Amino acid sequence: MLENAPSSLNLTNQAALLFMFGGAFFGIGEVFMDNTFWQRAYAIRQEDVLKMFMLSGIGWALVPLAVASLAFVALAFGREPEQINQVAPLVAQVYGGQFAGWLFLVAVWSALASTTAASINALATLLMHDLLPRVKEGVTDDESLQYGKYLTVVVGVLGLLLSLPRILTMLQMLIFLGVINAAFIFPIVLGLWSEKTNPTGAFVAALVAIVGGYAVYFTVGNLQGIIASGWLSFLITAGSTVVWPSEFDWRKLQRAGRSAPEGGE
Incomplete structure (x- = not known):
């Protein structure tokens, strides 16, 4: 290793640290955004x-x-x-x-x-x-x-x-979609664990994070775009919740799954 790839043994290697944090963002986001995980959760x-x-x-x-x-x-x-x-x-x-x-x-x-x-x-x-x-x-x-x-x-x-065109490899596809996945991590996490999360702020956070993340993705670097998306999402979601806290209404969630209103209401 010291002869062939000495940089791989460096714990402060910038590329490795960047991939570690960026990989964590798109890996966790993949679990939240992939329907197969939610489907298994309901099946068990x-x-x-x-x-x-x-x-x-x-x-x-x-x-x-x-x-x-x-x-x-x-x-x-x-x-x-x-x-x-x-x-x-x-x-x-x-x-x-x-x-x-x-x-x-x-x-x-x-x-x-x-x-x-x-x-x-x-x-x-x-x-x-x-x-x-x-x-x-x-x-x-x-x-x-x-x-x-x-x-x-x-x-x-x-x-x-x-x-069929094989435009991207599997890794490139995961990193490209990682910008979107990272944008949804904190709105979902804060929405699950805090009833004060502002829904409008969470929605805006996801949109801004995706746009800002891809702007960084195509101008600075792909992993940097993922990290930027995650940070933008966190700052806007957390900031809007602190400034404009909201009370979660379970009745809205109950009505959201209904295909048609009951009783003409």
């Missing part, structure tokens, strides 16, 4: 939600540690892949041969297929429950299920067509 029994998510978090924490270890091995051997996504399969192939490389490819493909299926299902379910009742009234459960199947196919085909 209420008494098991906390336990399952804690166990999943502990188990998932081992993944970046393992991949980071593989990256150190790749650097130590002076093997630099064409893309950062190829570090883990490269090391697997170096140590285990061609069979290990194929086996790792199958494991990654299985994980991607599972995630893609969950994302398609989540988006189709969202459209079926939120959009369909507004477009067509009086839809029965059987009709909703049938429309859900159609929407799943449509969303899958559209996703396939959008992915």
Whole structure:
């Protein structure tokens, strides 16, 4: 490591520190913004939600540690892949041969297929429950299920067509969307834990953070854009809550999920 990549052993490496904070922003924001996490939360029994998510978090924490270890091995051997996504399969192939490389490819493909299926299902379910009742009234459960199947196919085909040009790598896509994800972290967190959070301030914070974050993203740097988005979101949300605190009205939340008002009100 000292011979091939001495900068990777420097704990004050600016690029590493920037990725650490930027990665935390878009990683946490990804959990909040990804429908698959919320879908699983509703699918698990209420008494098991906390336990399952804690166990999943502990188990998932081992993944970046393992991949980071593989990256150190790749650097130590002076093997630099064409893309950062190829570090883990490269090391697997170096140590285990061609069979290990194929086996790792199958494991990654299985994980991607599972995630893609969950994302398609989540988006189709969202459209079926939120959009369909507004477009067509009086839809029965059987009709909703049938429309859900159609929407799943449509969303899958559209996703396939959008992915064919391969405009971005997976890492580039995560970082690009990280600006949006970071903008929603603090409005969601403060909205969940503080009943004084100003809803208008949270909405404005998200919009300003996205616009400001992408301005920094395209002028200064991508990770800097994520960090700027997170800070703008926090400052505006927290500042508006302190200056103009608001009382949360549970009745508004109750009415928000209704497709049509009851009793003509």
